[in-house]
Amino acid sequence: MKYITIFFLFFLMSATIRAQDADLPGRNISLVIRDKKGRPIERIIVRSLNNTNAGMTNRKGLFVFTDMTDNDRISMFLPKYGETIISVTGMDSIVVMLRSSRRYSYVSNTGQEVIINRPNKTEPSTVLDVQTLLQRNAYKSLLDLLQGQVPGLNITPSSGRGGATSTSIRGQSSFLSNSEPLVVVDGVPMDISLGDIDAIVNVYDVKTIEIQKGGSSEWGVRSANGVILINTR
Secondary structure, three states: OHHHHHHHHHHHHHHHHHHHHHHOOOEEEEEEEEOOOOOEOOOOEEEEOOOOOEEEOOOOOEEEEEEEOOOOEEEEEEOOOEEEEEEOOOOOEEEEEEEEOOEEEEEOOOOOEEEEEOOOOOOOOEEEEHHHHHHHOOOOOHHHHHOOOOOOEEEEOOOOOOOOOEEEEOOOOOOOOOOOOEEEEOOEEEOOOHHHHHHHOOHHHEEEEEEEOOOOOOOHHHHOOOEEEEEEO
């Protein structure tokens, strides 16, 4: 009976600790946006992608996000640059410096200055009429159809069992951790790769596929590796 009582008390203490950890509030994160001369920029639209924090910077170029965690990301609509997204992992304050209409920087959680360059030009996009292509050939999947259709679009099959297919657009370089282009399905940006999209979208349900080799102000930093727009019927 003694051991049962001790175990029960230990269980209650563990449950209480877990409940307290779950209830721990997030932290505040301050965001300041300045121009190249260090002057604050007000009325910049900012928002958190993980909670309801949203608004505009004040006269000091400041907006304070509340109840933020390391999993959150901040979206900003920078002048002449479009939407850009910054991860807040490990950061309590972020200072963004607009160096020009094509360049901005911020200090990362390691203390290093991260400089972001907007693509120099937007190359013409390629639009594929998928239904017409399907009439000419019986493609098995999106990747099968795209392979060799668009100059500069590289699709590398997985090298082993269970491996992932990688996609890249030649000529695009990015500060992002991989070279995967942004995939947008029916106007909705996806957080998964083209290889993952291929597993859930039937090629025969697709109307058109547009390949944008250059960055897009509509999708901001997420389009640094190019954009693949998939429109279904």
